[in-house]
Amino acid sequence: MQAMSEPEPPPEPAHRRRPRYKGTHPRRFEEKYKELDPQRYPELVEHVRSRGQTPAGQHIPILVDGALAVLDVSHAVRGVDCTLGFGGHSERFLRAMPPSGELLALDVDPLQLPRTQARLRALGFVEPRLRVRRTNFAALGPTLHEVGWSDGVDFVFADLGVSSMQIDDPTRGFTFKHDGPLDMRMNPSRGFSAAQWLERTDEARLAAVFIEHSDEPHAERIARALARRRGQLRTTLTLAEAVRASLPPHLEAEEAERSVRRVFQALRIEVNDEFGVLDALLRQLPDVLRPGGRVAFLTFHSGEDRRVKKAFERGLAAGHFDALCDEVLRPSSAERRDNPRAAPAKLRWAARAHTR
Ligand SMILES: C[S@@+](CC[C@H](N)C(=O)[O-])C[C@H]1O[C@@H](n2cnc3c(N)ncnc32)[C@H](O)[C@@H]1O
Incomplete structure (x- = not known):
């Protein structure tokens, strides 16, 4: 009988360094590798929750x-x-x-x-x-x-x-707190991303969506500014900046941020129907x-x-x-x-x- 040769050991998985972060606390979603591994780091996850925050990669159910x-x-x-x-x-x-x-x-x-x-x-x-x-x-x-x-x-x-999990992950494009592709689809394999939708939508329709979906008081002037930048709005931070720049100059910073939030909400509602x-x-x-x-x-x-x-x-x-x-x-x-x-x-x- 022919001797069976020893099976080859499986190749060692390539060692990948975890992402490094500046300072004492990770700020970016992908650097929060401990929060993203709650089984290994339960105390850290509890600590994040005790500060009234949602651990990365989780969602706290409501009511x-x-x-x-x-x-x-x-x-x-x-x-x-x-x-x-x-x-x-x-x-x-x-x-x-x-x-x-x-x-x-x-x-x-x-x-x-x-x-x-x-x-x-x-x-x-x-x-x-x-x-x-x-x-x-x-x-x-x-x-x-x-x-x-x-x-x-x-x-x-x-x-x-x-x-x-969807909001906090900048690669999904829902947040204007971090830069990422302007996508916003819950199912990214279907339909148009927010960037594609902005590219093919005229000023009147933009204004209507901002009014109908989120009661945005500055809908017309935001729509005019975004229509002028058609084809250039491909990331979340570019869009947020374009909205801020379109607002009346005397507006308080907090009020301006509310407009940015409403525009993002309106786009998300539209893109996902x-x-x-x-x-x-x-x-x-x-x-x-x-x-x-x-x-x-x-x-x-x-x-x-x-x-x-x-x-x-x-x-x-x-x-x-x-x-x-x-x-x-x-x-x-x-x-x-x-x-x-x-x-x-x-x-x-x-x-x-x-x-x-
Ligand atoms: C607010 S979260 C739900 C959180 C959940 N109750 C929990 O305890 O973790 C909403 C979820 O619904 C999904 N969703 C939104 N619209 C949907 C739709 N039309 N059909 C199916 N799923 C949808 C989103 O992808 C998201 O995962």
């Missing part, structure tokens, strides 16, 4: 207890988290649901979703308790059909907008909820909240819903202190009528 209560999660057999993100809400839903409870979690982000899926699987949440699909929640009905839940679910939850997909999800609710089922939305600005409120009121008038929240739920002062990103959040809920 979790409120969501668990209004969705009656502890009695739910089937639920949907339309916006998985870091999975903070999903994890708490799974822990609160009965042992036979099953959750379907959706997200459009192809970069973040595999990380969250791996994190939740490592915690023991495997199929069928947790199904994860990369899809837009605008396709909720067909997705339920695909997983065999055409007869509906007990709750639907959506925590709208972008996650901290956030209102279009939200309307599509709202239209499907009466069909996807079982009688007595609950729905709750976490919204972060008036454009979102108005749409949810109106859809719930229309649903009540049509007899699809038989109860709505009287008042929105807001984060407590303690939650806002611990997580300043929670400050603008509003939680609205509705209950599907018992008869269809």
Whole structure:
């Protein structure tokens, strides 16, 4: 018999130095390698949280207890988290649901979703308790059909907008605090980036988007300035500078920063068609909820909240819903202190009528 040769040892992985940073604390996202590895550095992650900050690569879930209560999660057999993100809400839903409870979690982000899926699987949440699909929640009905839940679910939850992981990573182009490509797509493999959209959009449409999506008071003059720089606005800092330079000179610096923030928000909403997909999800609710089922939305600005409120009121008038929240739920002062990103959040809920 021929002697079997020893298998070659696998090649050593090439040693890569971690990024160096100036000073005592990392400032750039990619330098925060300790925060990005919470299993190895749990004390550091706790320390960052105790300072009211979100550790890099994480998202702190908002109004979790409120969501668990209004969705009656502890009695739910089937639920949907339309916006998985870091999975903070999903994890708490799974822990609160009965042992036979099953959750379907959706997200459009192809970069973040595999990380969250791996994190939740490592915690023991495997199929069928947790199904994860990369899809837009605008396709909720067909997705339920695909997983065999055409007869509906007990709750639907959506925590709208972008996650901290998306905002904090400058390569995604959502932040004007660091330079990065002006992208802003939650799914960067589809549609136009913010830079491409700016390049092909005329002044009138720019102004309309800044007004409709974020009530920007200086919309016209910003639109005029950005249209003049068509083709040159390719990074987040270039855009932020162009907006500042377009504003009336007497404006306070804080007011100018609010305009920059509103322009970034308006572009993000446009590039991701956030209102279009939200309307599509709202239209499907009466069909996807079982009688007595609950729905709750976490919204972060008036454009979102108005749409949810109106859809719930229309649903009540049509007899699809038989109860709505009287008042929105807001984060407590303690939650806002611990997580300043929670400050603008509003939680609205509705209950599907018992008869269809
Ligand atoms: C605010 S975060 C959710 C955070 C999550 N609740 C948690 O506890 O980590 C919003 C997430 O929803 C995703 N998202 C936004 N719009 C979406 C859509 N139309 N369809 C599916 N996912 C969407 C984003 O990619 C992001 O990951």
